[in-house]
Amino acid sequence: MASAVSVRGLVKEFGERRVLDRVDLDIAPGEFVALLGRSGSGKSTLLRILAGLDTDVDGAFEVPGTISVAFQQPRLLPWRRVWRNVSLGLRGVDGRAVAEKALAEVRLTDHVDAWPLTLSGGEAQRVSLARALVREPDVLLLDEPFGALDALTRLAMHHLVDQLWREHRPAVLLVTHDVDEALLLADRILVLDEGRIVAEHHVGLARPRRRASFTDLRTSVLADLGVDDVEAA
Numbered sequence: 001m002a003s004a005v006s007v008r009g010l011v012k013e014f015g016e017r018r019v020l021d022r023v024d025l026d027i028a029p030g031e032f033v034a035l036l037g038r039s040g041s042g043k044s045t046l047l048r049i050l051a052g053l054d055t056d057v058d059g060a061f062e063v064p065g066t067i068s069v070a071f072q073q074p075r076l077l078p079w080r081r082v083w084r085n086v087s088l089g090l091r092g093v094d095g096r097a098v099a100e101k102a103l104a105e106v107r108l109t110d111h112v113d114a115w116p117l118t119l120s121g122g123e124a125q126r127v128s129l130a131r132a133l134v135r136e137p138d139v140l141l142l143d144e145p146f147g148a149l150d151a152l153t154r155l156a157m158h159h160l161v162d163q164l165w166r167e168h169r170p171a172v173l174l175v176t177h178d179v180d181e182a183l184l185l186a187d188r189i190l191v192l193d194e195g196r197i198v199a200e201h202h203v204g205l206a207r208p209r210r211r212a213s214f215t216d217l218r219t220s221v222l223a224d225l226g227v228d229d230v231e232a233a
């Protein structure tokens with residue numbers, strides 16, 4: 001089957017600085033891939049390129065289907081009610097109805113008519129997820145979507161994303177710093193270092209996952225990141 005995302009020899013330079021160095025990447029339809037790497041390794045740059053937000057690149061990439069993106073900040077329009085943020089840009093459908101359905105999926109039925117500024121960080125991020133999913137994308141690009149949330153909200157979001165992904169099955173590329181997040185959610189983990197993919201791990205664990213089931217793999221992924229497990233504990 002054709003890849004949902006296909007990248008060949010992708011190079012990105014900012015002036016003299018090469019930030020992505022001949023990246024090759026394939027994501028199968030419905031596959032969940034996490035991209036880990038130190039700060040500045042090029043993760044967000046790769047995601048922005050795939051999202052079409054940066055076109056000044058060398059090499060080739062192809063995303064044949066539809067794409068939705070969610071960022072660390074929910075980026076909601078404060079002058080539009082929650083449901084209008086979710087349905088914004090949808091054509092030829094009852095926007096209110098599809099927004100209500102998506103908001104029910106992220107358990108925000110009570111906030112359909114709320115203003116974005118009245119939401120908690122976790123609620124706003126769930127609106128952002130609903131907005132991404134309502135488009136039924138073939139590819140979902142997530143750039144540290146839980147990075148700004150507190151630890152407990154983040155755990156709840158992991159559970160929610162796992163459920164939503166299993167129901168909708170988009171191909172996902174999740175950029176994260178959080179090794180546990182990658183191990184909980186992804187089929188495959190890629191480690192990016194100085195613009196190159198330096199390691200790949202297949203996570204063959206049944207879902208839903210528990211942290212206790214991946215302690216060895218965690219140590220190995222942390223080693224790829226140059227982190228001793230003891231430091232990260």
Ligand SMILES: Nc1ncnc2c1ncn2[C@@H]1O[C@H](COP(=O)(O)OP(=O)(O)OP(=O)(O)O)[C@@H](O)[C@H]1O
Nearest residue numbers: 014019037038039040041042043044045046175177
């Ligand atoms: N618009 C830009 N102009 C110049 N340099 C840039 C620009 N955007 C990113 N960079 C540089 O490219 C490198 C990779 O940035 P990128 O944001 O992709 O890293 P990252 O792995 O996502 O980091 P983090 O985990 O901290 O978000 C960094 O050194 C950054 O300074």
